[in-house]
Amino acid sequence: MRKNNFIVTSLGAIALFGSLLGSCTPNTPETKPSASASPTASSAAKTPDTKSVATSPDASPKSDARIIKVKIDGLEPYKHPSGLFQIDVPKGWKPQENKKPNEVIVLWFDPSKNALLSVDVFKAPTETTTEQLTLLLQTFLKSTFGSRAGFSAEKPIQQKDGSVQIVWSYDESIKNITAKVQGNSFISRNGDKISLITTGGVADQIPALKESFDRVVNSYKVDPTIAIPATP
DSSP: OOBOSSSHHHHGGGGOOGGGHHHHSSSOOSSOOOSTTOTTHHHHHHOSSSSOOOOOTTOOSSOOTTBOOOOOOOEEEEEOTTSSEEEEEETTOEEEEOOBTTEEEEEEEOTTSOEEEEEEEEEOOSOOOHHHHHHHHHHHHHHHHTTSTTOEEOOOEEOTTSOEEEEEEEEEEETTEEEEEEEEEEEEEETTEEEEEEEEEEGGGHHHHHHHHHHHHHTOEEOTTSOOOSOO
């Protein structure tokens, strides 16, 4: 029997991002993000797109047959009801909004619940450097997934548009099924707002989803004239 909902409970934690802002932005790391030490940096440099989703170099070429394979049959435009942002999302993936004061969080899971897309937008401080954004994302990923078996986060990669990418993974086990979950998270400042976009899924399925995920993350646009709702 194939296993449904393999990663939905673990990746749902990605929607708790903005609350870390105050504790992470005051201190600035001494070094800037470097792409040279990361195995994903070369793949990011070769793509014509602004952002490039990485694939795991050590992922098994064959998925466990008990894990439903994710398929993306094209994209369709999504615009947040407030008009704050728009993004192209996989067809058939239904949005789920996690309402929170002064923060807009929307998640999409594929029908099998084995892949995820999330967008998190909240107001930025007056000054937020690339180094502070990087630290914020690193702290968030470690606090959210750091206790999970096999957790790892690659070195940050600065993208052509100024955003920062971190590729992360961990091992997820449900009953007698174990697989590596991989996520690509991009953090950026868009005017007076900070955005986090994450795509994730079973690591050995990511290569087949990469082209679509690249199109998804590069389609994201924020309307700078729209204020973030103060209350849900």
